[in-house]
Amino acid sequence: MHQHHRLHRSRLVRLLQQWTQVQAAPGRADRGDLAEQLSQWLSTVDAVKLGRWLHQLESADGFDGDAADPVPALDVPALQAGLDAARAELSALVVAPPTRARAPRERADHTPVPGPDPETEADFATHAARYLATQKQMELRLATLRGDMRQHLSGGPAALRRLAALDAAMEQMLAAREQKLWASLPGHLERRMAHRRTRYQQQLEAAGQDDDPQRWRVPGGWLHGFEQDLRALLQAELEVRLQPLEGLLEAARAAPGGNGPPAGAGNETATETVTDW
DSSP, X not given: OXXXXXXXOOHHHHHHHHHHTOOOOTTGGGSOOHHHHHHTTOOHHHHHHHHHHHHHHHXXXXXXXXXXXXXXXXXXXXXXXXXXXXXXXXXXXXXXXXXXXXXXXXXTTOOBOOSSOHHHHTXXXXXXXXXXXXXXXXXXXXXXXXXXXXXXXXXXXXXXXXXXXXXXXXXXXXXXXXXXXXXXHHHHHHHHHHHHHHHHHHHHHHHTOOOOGGGTTSTTSHHXXXXXXXXXXXXXXXXXXXXXXXXXXXXXXXXXXXXOOOTTOOOOOTTGGGGOO
């Protein structure tokens, strides 16, 4: 049950469902095991490739080793430190205040504007560029770290060497599908922005109040709320992107020479995150 809950109720899924106010399809949480869910991500050609890779892993020399050989030591604390550093760095990036576009000296009607122009920030293009730039930094930072973790596991016991090879194969196979999913998120954000602005305007009309762009960014203003939405979506995406690395770390802890699973750790593997949303 815990595994299915993680696979179908990630923070990202819950957030998007909340925004769209669409209930999960009946029976969604019981759609089957991981293999069944992966079949919805992989084409027939992909499935054949995966089968070949698995066969190669089972039959390849250098994975079984000699049972009498000592188990290679794993520097699990170093892996943990690297993951913690990446998480902290990217989390700080998510919550960092945006760079405000400076307003022109005056509006078209020659009214002076003392600070950043909220009218400029009402254009979604500015926020889309920020979101895509943050996504790119997440991708580059975590892809490098994931490769480093696989390299570290490749020097460990046979089971971890197999896992590292499988993780590399799965990352390559699922890359196009994942990129398509990540690319869809700004669209959800744009619709959320339009919804907030429309609702804010309706509230003003119902109260008989005039709109004042200078109030958009104060608590209660629609741009202030949208900024919280943007950060929430980025944080939820980051959590999903981190899961393959967390899976590799958990496998390293559980392997001979590791320190055992951390308290409260689940039973997810490095590849299970592909169906998490």
